[in-house]
Amino acid sequence: MPTLDALWTRFDAAVKELAALEHIDAVAGWDQETYMPPKGAEARGEARAVLRGVAHEKLTRPELGEWIATLEASPELDSSRRAAVRAVKRDRDRELKLPARLVKELAQAQGRGVEAWKVARREDRFEHFRPALERLIALKREQADALGHAGERYDPLLDASEPGMTTARLQPVLERLRAGLVPLVEQLTASPPPAEDAFLRADAWDVDTQFDFSLELIRGLGFDLEAGRLDRSAHPFCSGLAPTDVRLTTRLFRDDGASAIFSALHEAGHGLYEQGLPASPAGTARYASMGLHESQSRLWENFVGRSQDYWVFWFPRLQARFPAALAGVDVDRWVGAINRVRRSLIRVEADEVTYNLHILVRFELELAIVRGELPAAELPGAWRDAYERVLGIRPPDDRDGVLQDIHWAWGEFGYFPTYSIGNMYAATLMAGAERALPTLWDDVARGELAPLRDWLRAHVHRHGRALDADTIVTNATGSGLTEVDLLAHLRRKFGAR
Numbered sequence: 001m002p003t004l005d006a007l008w009t010r011f012d013a014a015v016k017e018l019a020a021l022e023h024i025d026a027v028a029g030w031d032q033e034t035y036m037p038p039k040g041a042e043a044r045g046e047a048r049a050v051l052r053g054v055a056h057e058k059l060t061r062p063e064l065g066e067w068i069a070t071l072e073a074s075p076e077l078d079s080s081r082r083a084a085v086r087a088v089k090r091d092r093d094r095e096l097k098l099p100a101r102l103v104k105e106l107a108q109a110q111g112r113g114v115e116a117w118k119v120a121r122r123e124d125r126f127e128h129f130r131p132a133l134e135r136l137i138a139l140k141r142e143q144a145d146a147l148g149h150a151g152e153r154y155d156p157l158l159d160a161s162e163p164g165m166t167t168a169r170l171q172p173v174l175e176r177l178r179a180g181l182v183p184l185v186e187q188l189t190a191s192p193p194p195a196e197d198a199f200l201r202a203d204a205w206d207v208d209t210q211f212d213f214s215l216e217l218i219r220g221l222g223f224d225l226e227a228g229r230l231d232r233s234a235h236p237f238c239s240g241l242a243p244t245d246v247r248l249t250t251r252l253f254r255d256d257g258a259s260a261i262f263s264a265l266h267e268a269g270h271g272l273y274e275q276g277l278p279a280s281p282a283g284t285a286r287y288a289s290m291g292l293h294e295s296q297s298r299l300w301e302n303f304v305g306r307s308q309d310y311w312v313f314w315f316p317r318l319q320a321r322f323p324a325a326l327a328g329v330d331v332d333r334w335v336g337a338i339n340r341v342r343r344s345l346i347r348v349e350a351d352e353v354t355y356n357l358h359i360l361v362r363f364e365l366e367l368a369i370v371r372g373e374l375p376a377a378e379l380p381g382a383w384r385d386a387y388e389r390v391l392g393i394r395p396p397d398d399r400d401g402v403l404q405d406i407h408w409a410w411g412e413f414g415y416f417p418t419y420s421i422g423n424m425y426a427a428t429l430m431a432g433a434e435r436a437l438p439t440l441w442d443d444v445a446r447g448e449l450a451p452l453r454d455w456l457r458a459h460v461h462r463h464g465r466a467l468d469a470d471t472i473v474t475n476a477t478g479s480g481l482t483e484v485d486l487l488a489h490l491r492r493k494f495g496a497r
């Protein structure tokens, strides 16, 4: 019998090997969304499928299972190593349930799905995307059944993004969130303030200057540009290859002065989490859940980035970059403009108040899709009906309707709710940070963001996935997933207007 330390060394080396394969797959994925030419899609899909097949074999090989079992059964294993073993066991158990054939087919279907979605969206032609989507839905339903569930096929898909979360637990929280949001949206849109934000949509926002200002903003957050970079893509995202290599993307429009700023703050919030993750042990050196990941982006984008205090420091710098676009605009008008509440079609452009209603539509539809109650062919119509019912607005086409998000093309079902989970965690974490840091907002107004960033590093980032998301938030603040703090924040910020 090898000693416990020798066994741990073998286990840890095997996990590092898996992390290396994931690292290369993430590079391939990042390149696919940024610089890869369109005709490269098929070859890239095949290459990534092979890579994932290799990772699948390594994760499911019997020796790793034996090491995990022996390490788990050793009472002298310390808590940090124990957490790493538990996390890898979870990955392995999920993977063992998936046949290699299904893993490869899913990777190929995802590659084709993304390419079909790009064309369908450009041409506003859902039918072009439908066959790839139908294939993805069939494979995801097969995946859910292979993973196992107690009658709710959506649960194993949700659990993939949000470990431990179930439909039964999440649905009532989202229902209470909806019940709180609908009257607030009614109130705020019944007598909208006069339009004073036309300057945001003037054809006056040089995209290269926006890019440079985005870099200045994310550097101000403390995002390390020696350990990350910012590029352009159709759909902004963050990909953490390692804490020392975090890739962010943004998109820029000449006639939109705000979207690039909030994209950059959002993705840099994700990026700060990735840069703050522990380097070891490899088994826990990654994010705890997508909801917790999203809480970090929302916290910087909305709670900090859309606050008056943040712009006390940053507005003069923005104005110096865009003197023509912001001629005659002061900080109050800017802050009012970036916080307008309106019923709109596009999720990623939505304000803080209506945003979660966009998520509730997607949650409702994808739950029906996964349950087999809604065929893909009926999705565009169901989408329009749901928007009319939940947001009070009907999309005129599919480009700004069902084709607006890339997620389903990636085969991501069970992912959308993590955005609302993130908003709720962000509100709860922000309330906790305010209690712990009495001068937080004075610091923000001086451009001093290190105290908040360090509090998040200490209470959220450094744990990696040694603890589950709900435990991390509960330890940091005293409460786990709840709609209460988010509704209190929104009522306080918007309700009095």
Ligand SMILES: [Zn+2]
Binding pocket: 266, 270, 294, 297
């Ligand atoms: Zn995000």
